[in-house]
Every structure is written in C-alpha cells, then in structure tokens.
Amino acid sequence: MLTLKLAFRNITHAGLRTWLNVGVLSFAFVLIVLIEGLYDGVLQQVKDDMIDSEIGGGQLWQKEYDPYDPFTLEQSHAQVSAELTQEIMKRNATAVLIASAAIFPRGHIQSALLKGVDPDQKIVRLPAFVLRQHRQTHAIPGLIGARMAKSTGLQIGDVVGVRWRNAHGTFDAGDIEIVQVMTTNVPSIDKDQLWIPLDTLRAMLRMPGEATVITLAKDIARVPAHGPQWIVRDHAYLLKELIENINKKKISSSFMFILLMGMALLAVFDTQVLSIFRRRKEMGTLMALGMTRWDVVGLFTLEGCLLGILAFLAGSLYGIPALAYIAARGITLPQMTSQIGWAIGSTVYPHYGLRLYAVTSLTLFISVIVVSFLPTRRISKLKPTDALRGKLS
Amino acid sequence: MATSQIITVSNLVKDYFMGRQFFRALNGITFSAVKGEFIGFVGPSGSGKTTLLNIIGALDNPTSGEAIVLNKPVSTLHQKEAARLRNDSIGFIFQTYNLLPVYTVYENVEFPLLLLKKGNAEREHAVMQALEWVGLTAKAHSRPNQLSGGESQRVAVARAMVKVPEIVLADEPTANLDAANSHNILTMMQRLNDELKTTFIFATHDEKVISYLHRKIVLNDGRVVDDIMMN
Numbered sequence: 001m002l003t004l005k006l007a008f009r010n011i012t013h014a015g016l017r018t019w020l021n022v023g024v025l026s027f028a029f030v031l032i033v034l035i036e037g038l039y040d041g042v043l044q045q046v047k048d049d050m051i052d053s054e055i056g057g058g059q060l061w062q063k064e065y066d067p068y069d070p071f072t073l074e075q076s077h078a079q080v081s082a083e084l085t086q087e088i089m090k091r092n093a094t095a096v097l098i099a100s101a102a103i104f105p106r107g108h109i110q111s112a113l114l115k116g117v118d119p120d121q122k123i124v125r126l127p128a129f130v131l132r133q134h135r136q137t138h139a140i141p142g143l144i145g146a147r148m149a150k151s152t153g154l155q156i157g158d159v160v161g162v163r164w165r166n167a168h169g170t171f172d173a174g175d176i177e178i179v180q181v182m183t184t185n186v187p188s189i190d191k192d193q194l195w196i197p198l199d200t201l202r203a204m205l206r207m208p209g210e211a212t213v214i215t216l217a218k219d220i221a222r223v224p225a226h227g228p229q230w231i232v233r234d235h236a237y238l239l240k241e242l243i244e245n246i247n248k249k250k251i252s253s254s255f256m257f258i259l260l261m262g263m264a265l266l267a268v269f270d271t272q273v274l275s276i277f278r279r280r281k282e283m284g285t286l287m288a289l290g291m292t293r294w295d296v297v298g299l300f301t302l303e304g305c306l307l308g309i310l311a312f313l314a315g316s317l318y319g320i321p322a323l324a325y326i327a328a329r330g331i332t333l334p335q336m337t338s339q340i341g342w343a344i345g346s347t348v349y350p351h352y353g354l355r356l357y358a359v360t361s362l363t364l365f366i367s368v369i370v371v372s373f374l375p376t377r378r379i380s381k382l383k384p385t386d387a388l389r390g391k392l393s
Numbered sequence: 394m395a396t397s398q399i400i401t402v403s404n405l406v407k408d409y410f411m412g413r414q415f416f417r418a419l420n421g422i423t424f425s426a427v428k429g430e431f432i433g434f435v436g437p438s439g440s441g442k443t444t445l446l447n448i449i450g451a452l453d454n455p456t457s458g459e460a461i462v463l464n465k466p467v468s469t470l471h472q473k474e475a476a477r478l479r480n481d482s483i484g485f486i487f488q489t490y491n492l493l494p495v496y497t498v499y500e501n502v503e504f505p506l507l508l509l510k511k512g513n514a515e516r517e518h519a520v521m522q523a524l525e526w527v528g529l530t531a532k533a534h535s536r537p538n539q540l541s542g543g544e545s546q547r548v549a550v551a552r553a554m555v556k557v558p559e560i561v562l563a564d565e566p567t568a569n570l571d572a573a574n575s576h577n578i579l580t581m582m583q584r585l586n587d588e589l590k591t592t593f594i595f596a597t598h599d600e601k602v603i604s605y606l607h608r609k610i611v612l613n614d615g616r617v618v619d620d621i622m623m624n
C-alpha cells in the first residue's frame with residue numbers, strides 16, 4: 001500500500017516524462033483496439049453481406065455438390081423433395097440450380113456458371129425480379145454482377161451466346177440478354193456467373209423440378225426435413241473459409257500491432273532504464289531510510305506498471321468516446337476492395353467486442369509489467385553503499 | 394553501564410576487492426559508544442571514516458570482526474533485518490543531503506514515518522515538530538530544488554530526527570555548507586542530542602564539526618590512532 005502511494009507520487013511528480021509515456025501507451029492501446037475493431041467490423045460486414053445476399057439462414061446442398069470442383073456439377077442436381085417444395089411455397093426457402101456453360105462474349109469463349117433462380121424469391125438480397133422481363137423475346141433474360149461485367153465486357157442490353165449440355169448429354173445453344181448489372185459486395189454471387197430464371201434453366205437442362213442448392217430463409221426456425229439427397233450446410237460451414245481468410249489477414253497485419261505495442265513498450269522500458277540509471281542515489285537513500293532492495297525493486301516496477309494503468313485509464317477516457325464515434329460514423333476506405341482482396345462496403349464500421357478490449361488491455365498490462373520489471377533486476381544486486389555513491393555495479 | 398552501550402565494534406576489518414587485489418580500508422577497529430554520545434570519526438581522506446560509518450549503519454558488511462549495534466550483530470543481519478534496524482533506530486545525514494527530489498519538504502520528512510507505518514495524526518504531529526526543530530515550518534511545501542544548501546541539510550536533519558532514532562549517522566554533513574550554516578546545523582544537532590539523548594556519530598575532517606564533538610576518534614589508514622574525550 002505504501003509502495004503504491006510512493007510509486008504514484010513519484011510518477012505524478014515526474015510530470016512531463018510520465019504524461020509522455022502515458023500518452024504513447026494509451027495511444028497505442030486505442031489504436032490497437034481500433035485496428036482490431038476494424039478487422040472485426042469488416043468480418044462482421046462481410047459475413048452479414050454474405051448472409052443477406054447468398055446463404056440466408058443456411059443452405060442445403062445436393063450431396064454431390066462441391067463448388068470447388070466444377071466436374072461435380074454434372075451430378076449435383078436432384079429433385080426438390082416434397083417437404084422442401086412445401087417450404088419453398090411457404091417462402092421459407094428458395095431453390096437454385098447450377099450448371100456449367102460456355103459463353104461467347106465479343107467472340108471469345110469463356111466458361112461460366114449458369115445459376116437458375118426464382119425471380120419471385122425474397123430469401124436473399126439478389127435482384128432476381130429483374131429476370132421477369134426482357135426486350136429480346138428470343139433471348140433468355142440474364143443478370144450479372146459488376147465483376148462479371150468487367151471480366152466479360154458485357155453491359156445491359158448486350159446479348160451473349162451460350163452453350164450448355166443438357167441432362168442427356170446433348171449440347172444445346174441459345175442467347176442471353178443482360179437485363180441488369182448488379183453491384184454486390186459478395187464475389188461468390190458475381191464472378192464467372194450468370195443468373196437466369198430457374199424454370200428456364202430447368203427447361204434448358206431438361207431437369208424439371210431439380211435444384212443444386214436450397215437456400216433457407218434467414219429467420220427460419222429449424223432446418224426442414226429434406227431427404228437423403230441433401231446435406232445441411234450451416235453458417236459455421238459456409239462462413240468458415242471467409243473467417244479463416246480474414247483471420248489470416250489479421251495475423252499478417254499484426255506486424256502493425258507489434259510495432260505499435262513495441263514502440264509504446266520501448267518508451268516505458270526507456271523510462272525505466274533511464275530512471276534506474278539516474279536515480280541510483282535515490283535508491284541508496286531509500287535503502288538508508290529503511291527500505292529493502294526488494295522494496296525498491298517493487299517501487300520502481302510499480303511505477304512502470306502505474307504508467308500502464310494510467311495509460312489504460314486515459315486511453316479509456318478519450319478512447320471510448322473516440323472509438324464509439326468512429327463506430328457510429330464508420331471509416332471510409334475507398335480502395336479497400338482491391339487492396340485487401342475482399343469486397344466490402346466503402347464505409348467500414350469497426351466492431352469492438354468486450355473480448356477485444358479485455359485481450360488488448362491484458363496484453364498491455366502484462367507487457368508493461370515485464371518491461372517495467374526487467375530493468376529493475378539490476379537493483380536487486382545493488383549494494384546500498386554503491387548506490388549512495390551513485391554507482392551501479 | 395553495559396546496558397547503555399549501544400555500539401560495540403571489535404576488531405573490525407573491511408577489505409575492498411578489486412580483481413585479485415584487495416584494499417584494506419579498515420584494519421582492526423575497536424571502540425564502543427554509549428547512549429547520548431556526540432562522537433566524530435576524524436582523519437584524513439581515505440582513512441576509512443565513511444566505511445566505518447556505513448558498517449555501523451548496516452549499509453555494508455565487514456570482512457571480519459563484529460559491530461554490535463543496538464544489540465544486533467550487523468555482520469550477520471539479513472538485508473531485511475538490516476533495513477528494519479535502519480528504519481527503526483538509525484537516522485542518516487549525507488554530505489549531499491540526498492533529499493527525494495519529487496517530494497516536498499514535508500513529504501521528505503514524513504517518509505521514514507510512512508515506512509514505519511505510523512498513523513496520520515502521529516505523522517503530522519511528528520513532522521511539524523521536526524520542522525520546528527530545524528526552523529523550517531514555513532518551507533514545508535517547498536520542493537528540494539527551491540531550497541538553499543543550508544535549508545536542504547536542515548531538512549535532512551529533520552528527516553533523520555523525525556522518528557527520534559537512537560542513533561544518527563552523519564557523513565560530512567557540513568562539507569557543502571558555509572560557516573554560518575555549519576554552525577547553525579551543529580548547534581541544532583547538539584541541542585537535539587541534549588534534549589532527546591540521541592547518539593550522534595559524525596565522519597568528518599571539518600574543524601568546525603570537530604569543535605562541537607564530545608569525543609573524537611581519530612582514524613588513519615583504517616586504524617584507530619586516538620580516542621579523545623573533549624570538553
């Protein structure tokens with residue numbers, strides 16, 4: 001208790017030196033929370049986007065379906081079971097049929113996925129309703145994303161030739177008219193794919209009543225009965241890759257984290273070393289006045305730790321309002337998409353969990369204690385007479 | 394008589410080791426002191442005054458021999474017990490004052506009492522009393538860097554005296570002071586010695602100090618060469 005009081009006196013009386021340290025430490029603390037919060041915010045946003053626009057409350061996959069293996073597409077379609085049809089009728093789910101095809105934009109050949117979607121579906125935020133009308137009566141209405149538009153050069157009103165193989169293995173061909181180009185943050189409903197009406201695709205493929213994926217409504221209470229052809233893919237499964245990817249980015253960005261933390265800790269370490277170097281005589285005096293070496297070690301360590309605590313308090317004091325403000329306003333990051341490889345909205349809203357706050361504080365505290373203590377170990381070998389003479393052996 | 398003997402030093406030897414060489418700073422010192430004495434170790438520079446004072450103050454260990462201070466054998470004290478002894482019973486005064494720079498005069502004087510875990514009221518009373526002894530009540534809230542040398546040393550005296558220790562050890566307390574301030578400090582210490590029966594031991598070669606001593610122990614090359622009572 002006495003040591004605490006003394007340590008507090010010492011650092012508050014030390015003035016500028018203390019406030020500089022507290023400033024640097026708390027700044028690092030706040031910045032780290034902000035950066036980590038941004039990553040969590042991005043993750044949250046990308047997850048939300050993916051749920052809203054693609055996976056809804058989870059999906060049922062035809063048991064052969066593997067999005068990473070295009071060769072499985074020949075087999076990965078099945079009759080939508082009676083139970084599932086019921087759910088679709090009740091607007092609890094929607095069916096998607098997927099097939100591979102070749103398209104011929106501007107005379108080139110390019111492979112693409114055809115995805116059949118119900119134009120009346122309300123399950124995901126995909127503007128499928130645009131597929132209800134088209135001007136070229138001979139063509140199939142098609143919806144593409146901005147990435148697809150860019151990679152193919154297709155624009156609204158363009159007609160593109162398409163060739164596919166139907167259920168009997170026979171090649172067939174037709175035209176698709178691009179009726180809409182959508183902007184989406186979710187590449188997996190955009191890249192290398194064309195959305196067309198589900199019934200049209202079923203007819204083209206000779207697969208009446210079949211589907212590859214059934215997307216469930218976000219608010220569905222439980223997974224409906226589905227039969228042996230279908231496998232449940234829940235959020236944990238569908239978002240796994242995304243979360244792993246973001247965590248990987250997070251780890252590679254920890255360079256920044258380490259740098260910041262290191263800078264702040266170096267400031268404390270420096271102060272400690274300097275303090276111990278300059279205050280030898282004071283240590284000798286303290287010992288002459290009746291403190292043991294370990295009391296002195298404790299005092300100096302505590303002084304360093306108090307810097308950490310003050311930094312935490314100061315950081316919370318100005319950091320919480322600042323971080324809350326940023327969380328409310330969001331941060332505009334125009335080049336984010338191209339730079340970090342996921343698509344996100346141009347404004348990121350950081351998301352600070354309690355865990356983030358606790359982990360950052362704890363890391364800060366432990367490292368501050370360590371850097372405060374390390375330089376003081378020299379004191380533990382200090383002889384009072386040497387200290388009084390201003391010597392540090 | 395034996396009960397009032399508060400310091401007994403017998404055959405004390407202190408060697409400083411420098412690599413394979415060693416230097417014998419104290420070479421068989423023997424003396425004893427009773428409560429209330431006003432003693433000085435005098436002698437030329439390098440004669441071992443500071444070394445002897447530090448051993449008596451349990452800041453240093455002898456190489457051989459023994460110093461019994463307040464019935465405690467200094468050489469075998471654990472560092473914790475040594476700290477305890479200094480805290481309880483010994484006040485130090487240094488040539489360079491050694492005030493704690495970030496504390497006020499009041500806080501400097503209060504410090505030993507905090508270590509002794511004295512209560513608030515008792516601390517305040519004792520600090521004000523000690524500041525009165527040295528005539529510095531008005532400067533209670535000054536910082537050490539706002540004091541003159543004489544004032545600083547008076548604060549150091551107050552700090553040494555505030556707990557009314559058995560023994561005060563003063564190493565060249567007047568070396569940085571002018572004549573007037575030296576006499577001021579010495580008169581003050583003499584009065585405290587008179588009133589409180591605190592034992593004062595000086596290490597000095599200052600004639601002004603020597604003129605106040607009741608007993609002069611002359612050191613040379615780490616030996617006691619003379620032990621004179623003065624009147």
Ligand SMILES: Nc1ncnc2c1ncn2[C@@H]1O[C@H](COP(=O)(O)OP(=O)(O)OP(=O)(O)O)[C@@H](O)[C@H]1O
Nearest residue numbers: 409410416418437438439440441442443444445596
């Ligand atoms: N830590 C040390 N290491 C080596 N030698 C030392 C050490 N401390 C003191 N000495 C030597 O021991 C001798 C006695 O030193 P001490 O400081 O006791 O002398 P002193 O009588 O107090 O001298 P002064 O009047 O100059 O203060 C000196 O020769 C000094 O060089």
Ligand SMILES: [Mg+2]
Nearest residue numbers: 442443444596
């Ligand atoms: Mg000396």
